[in-house]
């Protein structure tokens with residue numbers, strides 16, 4: 001390795017050309033026209049105040065700032081996405097392993113799971129599945145009772161990391177629905193990750209007598225997981241967006257809050273523009289963070 | 303049937319056949335290798351050399367005939383296959399080291415998982431074999447930080463850590479830069495001198511002359527000629543062997 005070398009010259013930026021200027025001007029004009037038309041045709045009286053009040057507001061008693069419904073909804077969305085991704089990753093890992101297993105039954109079962117979910121509309125799946133969980137699984141687990149009868153500290157912890165105690169069962173149903181749904185996509189990510197590992201790794205490991213299980217655990221998975229992490233992070237962002245559908249089973253996340261705010265304020269446009277902006281900011285920030293993290297990851301040691 | 307052969311040989315192949323779809327990659331392979339014997343296999347590309355030795359540790363499954371390793375027949379039973387793989391070391395053309403593990407961990411993985419060695423015992427053994435292939439000082443590096451020749455020596459040490467009775471080499475030097483080859487061959491020669499039973503697929507004819515007890519020449523999935531090296535090189539029996547030798551010795 002040579003050490004003392006001058007750094008490479010800075011990359012040359014492509015200068016802005018006439019065509020770029022033209023395109024940008026066109027886009028601006030188009031945008032201005034749409035704004036003008038909306039203003040002119042709708043004769044809409046924009047009023048953001050009532051909606052913004054649902055982000056932060058002042059406490060009527062103490063006069064201090066406090067977060068309101070939309071921020072609470074956003075927090076709920078993030079908690080849903082966080083736990084949903086974790087549960088989905090577990091499902092995806094297990095199902096992904098089944099997808100590449102030598103056992104025909106396991107392969108068929110995981111295949112069925114993936115195909116079933118990928119080929120039904122998420123909405124329909126959520127309705128059917130929610131009915132199933134809320135009527136069958138939740139009572140079986142006794143989750144709501146557990147939450148209600150838990151000690152105050154436990155309740156506080158649940159409130160902080162999961163959801164307000166009264167909504168815990170509902171929250172759990174939302175997480176399971178989303179995780180089942182997203183797990184199918186992660187299954188495919190895991191399968192692709194495992195299959196992307198060079199065949200020589202299997203051969204090298206089997207040649208020293210490792211069992212199939214050990215080859216997977218010690219050689220294939222550690223390498224595959226490194227490849228899986230970036231798309232998995234991307235899937236977290238997808239889940240933030242997809243979590244909007246559980247509003248339909250009354251999980252009180254951002255979209256659900258949006259519906260309520262729109263109804264109370266009757267400012268439909270403003271509400272949904274604000275809600276959309278909140279989704280955008282969160283997703284965009286995560287996307288940037290993940291991209292940074294990905295480029296800072298050590299390159300594959302090969 | 304399983305008693306019919308094997309116990310006099312470290313490796314015995316009887317009428318082994320292997321097909322890929324309709325393509326016959328191995329046809330009626332008979333080969334016996336005694337304990338301590340060194341066999342060098344050569345032949346044109348696609349003649350089935352790799353396939354033949356890969357059948358010995360079941361990286362490929364033979365569909366006809368019988369294979370015995372130290373008297374035990376290779377069957378479909380998973381336990382049997384794993385046992386035989388522990389007795390048979392293999393070195394690949396492309397090393398197949400584990401890139402996410404340090405050199406030391408590459409070597410200790412097999413012994414810890416399969417020979418029930420403690421971590422310390424496995425470490426000790428790993429260092430012993432790394433010294434033998436003369437790269438003990440690289441133990442804590444990762445494979446990608448080593449040269450091709452060093453990586454291949456690590457791969458040899460990894461196989462030796464299982465203390466196999468039989469070593470298979472599949473063109474261990476053909477992916478290496480020329481200046482890396484001699485280091486690897488040196489290690490292989492030493493291994494041969496220590497009495498290891500070896501089956502090597504290689505086109506390194508200098509090495510073959512130096513260590514081989516017998517040369518095996520393959521073509522189109524068949525063993526065409528088996529002879530001691532002096533006769534093999536000076537007076538090959540078949541036309542196909544002559545043609546092959548003239549091609550590889552001309553450069």
Ligand SMILES: Nc1ncnc2c1ncn2[C@@H]1O[C@H](COP(=O)(O)OP(=O)(O)OP(=O)(O)O)[C@@H](O)[C@H]1O
Nearest residue numbers: 322323325327345346347348349350351352353354
């Ligand atoms: N997995 C496979 N599927 C189909 N055909 C295969 C497969 N592996 C090998 N073959 C074919 O079997 C024949 C023998 O291959 P093999 O790799 O054993 O040859 P080889 O003598 O080792 O050649 P080389 O010197 O190029 O390594 C070749 O014609 C090859 O195309």
Ligand SMILES: [Mg+2]
Nearest residue numbers: 351352353473
């Ligand atoms: Mg080959």
